[in-house]
Amino acid sequence: MAISDGSDRENGENSIAPALQTEGAAVEVMDTIMVRPKKPTSRHLMYMSGVDQILAAAWPNRTILFYRGQIDSTAVVKRLEHAIASVLVSYYPMAGRLARDENGRLVVDCNDEGVQLIHARCDLSITDLQGKGFAIQPHFRQLVPMDHLQSSDSSDDPLACFQVTAFKDGITLGVAVAHSVADGAATWSFIKAVSQTSRGQPLSIYPLHARYLLKPSVFMPHTVFLSPDAKEEMKAAKGAPYNGCEEPIRVSNANLEVLQQRVIHFSREMLDILKKECLNTISNAKPGDFVSSFQALGAYLWKRLVMAQNLDEETGVDFRVAMDVRNRMIPPLTPGFFGNAVVGVPTPSTAGELVTESLGNTCVRIRRSINQVDDDYIKRALIDRENKDLRKIALSKVQVVTLRNGTGFHVYEAGDFGWGQPEAVRPPVEYREGEITLYPGKEAKSIDVIVALSEATCKNFFSENIYPNDPIQNFPLHLPE
Known part of the structure; x- marks a missing residue:
């Protein structure tokens, strides 16, 4: 490939079919560019933590930003090409490829091969x-x-890809990042860096490439664990059991045909009502008790989904959140830590317990699990995951609601590349029932919920009769206006 202006350009037909046929639409790829760092970076093999290794089994992080208006997609591609090339000097691992070391362990080969940029219509x-x-x-x-x-x-694919798609009256920008190299916070810091550079602004945060800080042999000599039996104590606790990261679950894309993809908009008023209901229905509530929008909404969605699934009372139902632990470690990681700094936090229950308890008590159940995630919990999770054999991880047999919380990523600000903020931010698809993504709504302090449901569950979930005494029954669940 010839190199020009920090990038490689090749015919889109070489790597992606020129016309991707889908129901009601055809997306035509017009050009594919491999963007390399503006100047060479130091080549080396970068250590990947145990959490990176586990999340290598997960789907890539994929997000679409929607922009309306008369926007020249060709100019956008050129602008992004230069911005990405500049940003890759600091975010150089993103221009690399995955490889295996002598022990068969994943590493990032920082080789400047580049990030893919696609132009489509x-x-x-x-x-x-x-x-x-x-x-x-x-x-x-x-x-x-x-x-x-x-x-x-x-090992054959870029670690990050951008796609600009021209519509009749706007564009979309699709961003994909391999989950093995970046969690949600890292992905959005990368996107924001590109948008700031595209607008001619300096980076507000520079990445810290220090994945070795999550390596047990590095932090253990400086860590005093609260109790040598902490792991067993956590297992016995009523709150979240010790479980360093969610087990990898692979689902065939063919299953997507039977899933209903739904977007639900929760306004600020709806969230305020849910928080008030939680506070009013907590057993043994104390003065000063606080409920966040995330906790209240998570409790509501978990409860409503389990009700809609008509499960037996004894069926196990877990609520799981991937929590950013950058600020929970001692010493804390900087906000710029680039990699996967997340720990899976499960909240266990049975269907019978969840359906019969108050919304406030469900909220408290989630909060207790989250509050257990301290330095001791995190580092034991990292030790557990460091040399975990993926082939020996038993998949959970309980029903799982997995919540990905993107409400703190400032996606509209990060999505302003110089042609305005996006109208909406969406994942392209949710892969299994009970998989939920939260993004900020366009309206201040609102939240858009994206959820995948089977046909039967979907019908029940949106039924007005599924949730007796629903606190937001006067706000029928609906799409954003």
Whole structure:
């Protein structure tokens, strides 16, 4: 490939089919560019933590940003090409590829091979999508790269890809990042760095490439564990059992055909009502008790989903959150720590317990699990995951609601590359029932919920009769206006 202006350009037909046919739409790839760092970086093999290794079994992080207006997609691609090339000097691992060391362990080969940038077009209208509340459509999967990957351990693919798709009256920007190299916070810091550079601004945060800080042999000599039996104590606790990270679960994409992809908008008023209901229904509530929007909404969605699934009372139902632990470690990691600094936090229950208890007590159950995530919990999780054999991890047999909380990522600010903030931010698809993504809504302090449901569960979930005494029954669940 010839190199020009820090990038490689090749015919889109060489790597991606020129026309990706989907229901009601055809996304046509016009060009594919491999963008390399503006100047060479130091080549080496970068250590990947135990959490990185576990999340190599997960799907890539994939997000679509929607922009409406007369926007020249060709100029956008050129602008992004230069911005990405500049940012990759600081975020140089993103320009590398995954490899295996002599022990078969994943590492990042920092080799400057580049990030993929795709230019495509679609003969549809952003205005029409906006009128439907940017509800998830089948063709959304073709608006962001890496749709062919069901894991994040490929040595043949770029670690990050951008796709600009021209619509009749706007564009979309799809961003995909291998989960093995970045969690949500790291992914959005990378996106924000590109947007700031695209606007001619300096980076507000520079990345810290120090994954070795999560290596047990590095932190253990300086760590005093609270109790040598802490692991067993956590297992016996009523709150979240010790479980360093969610087990990898692979689901065939063919299963997506039977899932209903739904977007639900929770306004600030709806969230305030849920928080008030939680505070009013907590057993033995104390003065000064606080409930966050995330806790209240999580409790509500968990309860409503389990009600909709009509499960036996004894069926185990877990609520799981991947928690950013950058500020919970001692000493804390900087906000710029680049990698996967997350720990899976499960809240166990049975269907019978969850359905019969108050919303406030469900909220307290979630809060207790989250509050257990201290330095001791985190470092024991890291030790547990460091040399975990993925083949020996038993998949949980309980029903799991997995919540990915993107409400703190300031996605509209990060999504301003110089042609305005996006109208909406969406994942292209949720892969299994009970998989939920939260993003900030366009309206201040609102939240958009994206959830995948089977046909039967979906019908029950949106039934007005599924949740007796629903605190927000006067606000029928609906798509964003």
